Amino acid sequence: DIQMTQSPSSLSASVGDRVTITCRASQGINNYLAWYQQKPGRVPKLLIYGASSLESGVPSRFSGSGSGTDFTLTISSLQPEDGASYYCQRYDTSPRTFGGGTTVEIK
């Protein structure tokens, strides 16, 4: 099975910082890559699909990029409400593996 590896596992940044999270697939997944945000005690929320398409209603400070095996989620200017865990997921085929997650802490 394809493995999804996220890094870093956690980070701490200040409001206004640019934050980058990476996700690497062990094999190519044809850009069928999604990013989710999960705040403590809440349900995961879809942010990005197709590696770079912003889900409706998601603030434009979130963006996704990459192709093949290497993908990036960027928050251009971190806001207080962005403190959460972020997960990548492949959805080209099953098993629809998630990355291990990245916890973003606001300094």
Add this chain to the structure above:
Amino acid sequence: QVQLVQSGAEVKKPGASVKVSCKASGYTFTGHYIHWVRQAPGQGLEWMGWINPNSGRTKYAEKFQGRVTLTRDTSITTGYMEVSSLTSDDTALYYCTRGSEVSGGRKPCDFWGQGTLVTVSS
């Protein structure tokens, strides 16, 4: 509006089984896959499998094959996930989530149920 409403929390003893329901509304139930994802306390998301509500066809992650059963009742637009031979490692929040259309195309899961906490304890 699309809604997935799951059944309430469960406490089970090791070796028992649990069945969680997921009532869908606001869209054509047979038109979208239903996926199940779990999250152990303080841990990440783990994909378990999907069911095509139209055909009943299922697909499971290898680690759950033979121990997890996904079913559906189209008359009441409800999906079910049953886990057997429970151990303490199965203590987790279990989510149902709406996947892509069964007619074709690949999309990630968009709407999620509120989660059902299953606690396995002797």
